[in-house]
Amino acid sequence: MNRQELVNLIKEKQSYLCVGLDTDIQKIPKHLLSHADPVFAFNKAIIDATKDLCVSYKINTAFYESMGIRGWESLQRTVEYIPSGIFTIADAKRGDIGNTSTQYAKTFFETYKFDAVTVAPYMGRDSVEPFLQFSEKWAIVLGLTSNEGSQDFQLQPVGDGFLFEKVLKTCMEWGTPDNMMFVVGATQSSSQLGYIRKLAPDNFFLVPGVGAQGGSLEEISLQAMNKDCGLLVNASRAIIYAGNGEDFADDARKVARQYQLEMASYLNKMVAAA
Numbered sequence: 001m002n003r004q005e006l007v008n009l010i011k012e013k014q015s016y017l018c019v020g021l022d023t024d025i026q027k028i029p030k031h032l033l034s035h036a037d038p039v040f041a042f043n044k045a046i047i048d049a050t051k052d053l054c055v056s057y058k059i060n061t062a063f064y065e066s067m068g069i070r071g072w073e074s075l076q077r078t079v080e081y082i083p084s085g086i087f088t089i090a091d092a093k094r095g096d097i098g099n100t101s102t103q104y105a106k107t108f109f110e111t112y113k114f115d116a117v118t119v120a121p122y123m124g125r126d127s128v129e130p131f132l133q134f135s136e137k138w139a140i141v142l143g144l145t146s147n148e149g150s151q152d153f154q155l156q157p158v159g160d161g162f163l164f165e166k167v168l169k170t171c172m173e174w175g176t177p178d179n180m181m182f183v184v185g186a187t188q189s190s191s192q193l194g195y196i197r198k199l200a201p202d203n204f205f206l207v208p209g210v211g212a213q214g215g216s217l218e219e220i221s222l223q224a225m226n227k228d229c230g231l232l233v234n235a236s237r238a239i240i241y242a243g244n245g246e247d248f249a250d251d252a253r254k255v256a257r258q259y260q261l262e263m264a265s266y267l268n269k270m271v272a273a274a
């Protein structure tokens, strides 16, 4: 999916919600365990219940890889089940020497046909560039992450800024707002969120951290929305584990709907301010 299609999708659906399919077989409702593929049965119900409310699904590959071949099969069924026209993210956080990154890019862009993959940029230019060679595909580079450990490296002073700023600025020389997004955690302070938008005015941000990690949808929306919206806000546990009974998908829908309504109000504010 290209940038304009993503921008249009957000406008049409009045949503920039990314539902995170961090599907843990230990946490899904027990009645699904009799299915041949319980993880897929769960994902299918969540997708059916939320597909009109979100613009993206993010599949966190760790939850699938940990189950070996069965997990990869669940992942494949899930990505194939997501309706076309919804932006798909493989949250795999890959990055290695060039020829290896090329294989990672092929895995997620060609074999599994995701629109985007999360990329860890620590190994530098040759580890990121292979993800930028595919038409209408995206590298989502870790910028300032949502976790406590973001302080260990990303928020260390380097020169007259922080390490994450150096990463962002350098990555912006390799990719463009048409093929590169940045991960920006909603748990970061509002001044940091606003500052990152100044550093990268046109790039989309994938924003995890609302819901279970306590980040504020309002804060990130007010601080970091740009004229194209420029945000994909992810919530995983808060949506997919909203309920645990037979009607778990209805419970997931209710939470997704709340997020979508709140997002519509921020999108309207953006239009009014323009």
Ligand SMILES: O=C(O)c1cc(=O)[nH]c(=O)n1[C@@H]1O[C@H](COP(=O)(O)O)[C@@H](O)[C@H]1O
Binding pocket: 020, 022, 060, 091, 118, 144, 145, 146, 147, 183, 184, 185, 208, 209, 210, 211, 212, 213, 234, 235, 236, 237, 238
């Ligand atoms: O790249 C990510 O998606 C990511 C980056 C980050 O800084 N923080 C973060 O939580 N994530 C992912 O976003 C999701 C957050 O899940 P919840 O906290 O359950 O909403 C998980 O899949 C995390 O792996």
